[in-house]
Amino acid sequence: MNNTLSAVKKPLVVLYQPRKDEEGCVNTPPYALLALAAVLVDEFHVLIFDGALVSEPWRDIDAVCGEQPILAFGVTVITGPPILDARRFSQEARSRYAGTPVVWGGCHPSIDPEGTLRDGCVDFVILGQGEIPFREFLRQRRDGISPSNIPGLCYITDDVVQLTRPIAPQKLSSFPPRPFHLVDLSKYVRNINTIGKCIVYITSQGCPYQCYFCSDTALYGTHWSGYAVEEMIRDVRMLYCLDISFLMIFDNNFFVNRMRVLEFCRQLQKEGLQLRWQADICVDQILNEFSSQDLAEIRAAGGEVFFVGAESGSNDVLELLNKRITRDDTIAAAQKCRDAGIRVIYSFMTGFPGIYREEFRDTITLCNQLAQEDNTNEIILCTYTPYPGTELYRQFQHLLETPRSLSEWGQWSVFAVKGNWIDSMHKTRIRNASVCLCAVYGFFPWHSLQLMASKYSVVRLFLAPFKAVASWRLRHQRFRFHIERHIYSFVELVLRPLFL
Numbered sequence: 448m449n450n451t452l453s454a455v456k457k458p459l460v461v462l463y464q465p466r467k468d469e470e471g472c473v474n475t476p477p478y479a480l481l482a483l484a485a486v487l488v489d490e491f492h493v494l495i496f497d498g499a500l501v502s503e504p505w506r507d508i509d510a511v512c513g514e515q516p517i518l519a520f521g522v523t524v525i526t527g528p529p530i531l532d533a534r535r536f537s538q539e540a541r542s543r544y545a546g547t548p549v550v551w552g553g554c555h556p557s558i559d560p561e562g563t564l565r566d567g568c569v570d571f572v573i574l575g576q577g578e579i580p581f582r583e584f585l586r587q588r589r590d591g592i593s594p595s596n597i598p599g600l601c602y603i604t605d606d607v608v609q610l611t612r613p614i615a616p617q618k619l620s621s622f623p624p625r626p627f628h629l630v631d632l633s634k635y636v637r638n639i640n641t642i643g644k645c646i647v648y649i650t651s652q653g654c655p656y657q658c659y660f661c662s663d664t665a666l667y668g669t670h671w672s673g674y675a676v677e678e679m680i681r682d683v684r685m686l687y688c689l690d691i692s693f694l695m696i697f698d699n700n701f702f703v704n705r706m707r708v709l710e711f712c713r714q715l716q717k718e719g720l721q722l723r724w725q726a727d728i729c730v731d732q733i734l735n736e737f738s739s740q741d742l743a744e745i746r747a748a749g750g751e752v753f754f755v756g757a758e759s760g761s762n763d764v765l766e767l768l769n770k771r772i773t774r775d776d777t778i779a780a781a782q783k784c785r786d787a788g789i790r791v792i793y794s795f796m797t798g799f800p801g802i803y804r805e806e807f808r809d810t811i812t813l814c815n816q817l818a819q820e821d822n823t824n825e826i827i828l829c830t831y832t833p834y835p836g837t838e839l840y841r842q843f844q845h846l847l848e849t850p851r852s853l854s855e856w857g858q859w860s861v862f863a864v865k866g867n868w869i870d871s872m873h874k875t876r877i878r879n880a881s882v883c884l885c886a887v888y889g890f891f892p893w894h895s896l897q898l899m900a901s902k903y904s905v906v907r908l909f910l911a912p913f914k915a916v917a918s919w920r921l922r923h924q925r926f927r928f929h930i931e932r933h934i935y936s937f938v939e940l941v942l943r944p945l946f947l
């Protein structure tokens with residue numbers, strides 16, 4: 448962290464990534480802030496702080512900034528718990544630095560600029576891709592001009608919210624490289640027992656698909672753009688120096704440009720970067736855009752895991768979601784990945800209003816089938832949560848108790864919403880089905896028990912009857928009165944410290 452700010456000549460800009468405040472949330476480098484910083488660092492002195500890494504961000508900010516004036520605060524915000532920390536931070540910023548504007552950008556303020564501004568802790572919102580408009584905003588502030596005529600800039604004057612249209616997203620390759628030296632990347636390295644030391648990396652923005660549940664469409668429509676391969680390789684070389692063995696590529700859709708992906712793979716090999724990696728891909732892309740030969744190349748270059756939003760085993764739901772695939776496509780894609788030796792993490796959602804009983808059966812059947820066919824695969828089963836700005840949110844809005852304030856949006860999380868439209872017995876069924884899948888196939892977080900079972904026969908013996916019952920439940924879809932789940936959880940609690 449820079450502690451010699453007295454020597455700084457450029458105007459100071461403080462960027463903040465709020466803490467997630469949710470159990471199990473991954474700490475990711477602040478990629479949105481790094482993207483902004485890329486176009487700012489020539490003209491401004493940019494400091495990035497991450498609420499997930501420090502318990503008292505203001506202590507660090509005070510220590511670094513001292514008495515220096517700050518031109519603006521920029522905060523990146525997604526819907527859910529990060530809003531709560533973003534609000535705290537912004538309120539504090541305004542009370543400590545009266546007159547310094549607080550600007551919010553990112554998914555949530557872009558989707559609900561009016562609600563964000565009316566909350567009263569934010570001065571400006573910038574919609575959509577932020578690089579160009581934020582730089583223009585800062586230039587105008589620096590030059591003593593009251594910011595105006597900036598595409599995507601929203602604010603309140605005379606109690607009227609001034610909304611403007613966002614800028615058309617620019618190609619990422621037109622921006623300078625992200626200034627990674629502004630953050631301590633080593634703090635984002637995690638050690639996961641199944642994959643080793645890893646870090647999250649992002650290589651693109653947007654997605655050309657238009658799934659009706661996905662926030663990305665609300666932000667970027669069908670626009671997609673990715674960093675050039677040379678830049679990706681430069682980044683990966685730098686991340687490699689952090690002694691990582693696995694790269695979690697968290698793009699919305701990494702595989703949009705086939706040539707870019709294959710070139711990336713070739714360059715990884717040419718450079719001798721022996722990393723394993725995972726990335727998001729669609730069923731449709733596996734089937735229609737990447738040949739078996741392509742998948743083999745990807746695998747050879749360390750592409751070990753695909754994250755696939757299979758979403759549902761019901762063709763009706765897949766249509767409702769505008770997924771443009773059928774359940775048979777998912778099975779065919781699974782076969783193609785298996786042939787290429789690529790492990791797949793499938794993400795499923797269940798609990799759609801009005802049809803949740805019917806779709807649940809089909810989804811569990813498909814989950815079970817995929818897991819049975821390849822026991823290296825993994826399944827994540829979530830309860831559907833409507834996100835603002837999406838087509839499905841609009842469709843289901845009448846069934847929801849919609850948040851009325853920014854802080855209520857801060858409560859809007861997968862864990863809190865949990866399908867308010869679903870009867871409580873069915874909620875129990877969903878939870879139990881998820882536990883059964885984990886118990887039978889050893890998915891996260893139950894893989895630790897499987898690990899113990901492979902080492903100790905006493906654990907194996909203990910697990911056997913539970914696995915047998917869970918397997919019966921999955922086959923017959925009987926998830927009510929799941930009493931053994933409680934014993935299972937209790938014993939896991941006791942065994943874990945003893946054996947791991």
Ligand code: B12
Binds near residue numbers: 525649834
């Ligand atoms: C990293 C990430 C996370 C991180 C946290 C990120 C953070 N900022 O705090 C983690 C892993 C914790 C996470 C969790 C979740 N996430 Co998430 N996540 C992402 C992901 C993969 C990358 C975000 C990113 O950095 N992108 C790269 C940057 C460059 O693009 P960008 O974010 O769009 O930023 C640009 C603009 O938005 C704008 N901008 C952004 N910030 C700012 C700030 C200022 C001041 C300005 C001017 C402009 C600006 O300019 C940027 C540069 O162009 C996105 C998907 C994606 N690939 O984008 C989903 C995404 C943001 N997540 C999403 C969701 C739904 C979730 C979860 C609810 C998922 C879940 N089921 O659990 C949880 C919620 C966590 C919680 N506690 O609430 C949704 C957003 C929903 C919403 N309405 O906000 C996204 C878009 C995925 C999707 N396609 O639906 N996520």
Ligand code: SF4
Binds near residue numbers: 656662700
């Ligand atoms: S493919 Fe993924 S990122 Fe793209 S629109 Fe669908 S859910 Fe969103």
